[in-house]
Amino acid sequence: MDGLFALNNHAKNMKDTITPRSDIVAVPLDQHGDLDYVELEAMGCRPDDVLDFSANINPYGPPPGVREAIAAAPIERYPDRETLALRRALSEQHSMPIEQIVAGNGAAELIWLATFAFIRPQDTIVVVGPTFGEYARCAALMGGRVQIVSAKAENDFIVSPEKIEQALKASHPRLAFICNPNNPTGTAIDPGLIAGWAAAHPATLFIIDEAYLDFTTGVTSTLQYRLPNILSLHSMTKTCAMAGLRLGYALGPQTIIDAISRARPPWSVNVVAQAAGLAALADTQHVRAAIGKLQQAKEELVDGLAGLGLSPVPSMTHYFLVDVGGGAQFRHRLLARRIQVRDCASFGLPAYARIAARRPEENAQLLAAIEKTGNEETICQPKS
Numbered sequence: 001m002d003g004l005f006a007l008n009n010h011a012k013n014m015k016d017t018i019t020p021r022s023d024i025v026a027v028p029l030d031q032h033g034d035l036d037y038v039e040l041e042a043m044g045c046r047p048d049d050v051l052d053f054s055a056n057i058n059p060y061g062p063p064p065g066v067r068e069a070i071a072a073a074p075i076e077r078y079p080d081r082e083t084l085a086l087r088r089a090l091s092e093q094h095s096m097p098i099e100q101i102v103a104g105n106g107a108a109e110l111i112w113l114a115t116f117a118f119i120r121p122q123d124t125i126v127v128v129g130p131t132f133g134e135y136a137r138c139a140a141l142m143g144g145r146v147q148i149v150s151a152k153a154e155n156d157f158i159v160s161p162e163k164i165e166q167a168l169k170a171s172h173p174r175l176a177f178i179c180n181p182n183n184p185t186g187t188a189i190d191p192g193l194i195a196g197w198a199a200a201h202p203a204t205l206f207i208i209d210e211a212y213l214d215f216t217t218g219v220t221s222t223l224q225y226r227l228p229n230i231l232s233l234h235s236m237t238k239t240c241a242m243a244g245l246r247l248g249y250a251l252g253p254q255t256i257i258d259a260i261s262r263a264r265p266p267w268s269v270n271v272v273a274q275a276a277g278l279a280a281l282a283d284t285q286h287v288r289a290a291i292g293k294l295q296q297a298k299e300e301l302v303d304g305l306a307g308l309g310l311s312p313v314p315s316m317t318h319y320f321l322v323d324v325g326g327g328a329q330f331r332h333r334l335l336a337r338r339i340q341v342r343d344c345a346s347f348g349l350p351a352y353a354r355i356a357a358r359r360p361e362e363n364a365q366l367l368a369a370i371e372k373t374g375n376e377e378t379i380c381q382p383k384s
């Protein structure tokens with residue numbers, strides 16, 4: 001006890017206290033869709049009671065074999081650090097050598113690792129926005145200077161290729177992040193254009209986040225151009241409905257993949273995620289069929305919202321933006337009815353909500369709730 005007392009006393013008397021890196025305080029907090037467990041607890045609400053339109057996940061669930069594979073996963077062993085079986089299956093699916101594939105604990109981890117491996121302090125990073133917040137967060141964490149090229153509401157959030165070209169020419173960035181199709185707008189850039197930019201700027205690494213590519217028809221991957229400075233990110237979390245498991249992968253030139261692999265923490269893709277990923281890849285038909293149904297359900301939801309006087313922004317994905325006047329209030333009114341949408345303030349779009357279509361019967365519940373809350377005042381207080 002005496003020792004402890006002396007230590008406490010010493011700490012009190014110390015002039016210097018430990019403080020974090022000064023630049024870490026400026027890094028924006030992570031803000032995403034999905035359920036906020038603290039908020040739900042404060043509302044006395046269980047996660048299972050909420051119908052979630054705020055995370056852009058395939059609502060038809062994982063392929064049936066996934067749960068069986070999870071139950072049989074050898075959790076008493078460390079996972080294969082090289083994720084060999086999974087990468088072999090991905091190699092077959094994408095017709096790419098295994099050396100050009102790295103798996104991660106969700107696509108999010110690969111965004112972090114790519115910034116870790118490539119960004120040096122003061123490097124310029126171009127981000128095409130408004131978009132997924134992790135690109136700018138990670139770039140800031142690594143000491144990069146983020147330059148955002150933003151699409152405008154008056155153009156239905158279709159980004160101007162000229163603006164991107166100007167930014168690339170003016171700042172010769174170390175990295176350029178393009179989410180294609182984009183979150184939250186659901187718009188897409190012609191991959192041929194991206195390939196042209198990559199060819200013209202060989203010293204820039206183009207990180208093309210294709211997490212939602214499988215949810216579209218007619219948008220193709222930039223990988224087809226096989227350029228030495230394009231990395232393509234994928235999220236099985238989204239397509240295979242395994243958000244709780246976390247699984248993503250990156251495809252690209254071996255030198256880039258090697259660099260990312262060096263930056264990895266060990267065992268980040270656990271045995272359960274590896275087994276689930278393998279089972280999902282053995283049943284791609286399930287996901288294809290689900291996405292076909294989802295595209296139809298999205299069109300019907302858009303029509304339903306238009307019938308309520310709202311104007312969803314055209315998107316190529318199953319999610320879309322809607323100008324609701326105030327995204328936070330709209331979200332809170334719906335959450336009081338146990339339905340969640342994404343308030344888009346963190347994207348710099350406070351007037352908007354992002355809605356990801358679900359199954360037709362669930363979409364009908366959303367439409368009914370919006371109709372009921374239409375003229376109500378906010379029922380519960382917004383989150384502080």
Ligand SMILES: Cc1ncc(COP(=O)(O)O)c(C=O)c1O
Nearest residue numbers: 106107108132183211235237248
């Ligand atoms: C564009 C985009 N990329 C990556 C991710 C992260 O994917 P994962 O859940 O596989 O880490 C998200 C999640 O919302 C996303 O929207």
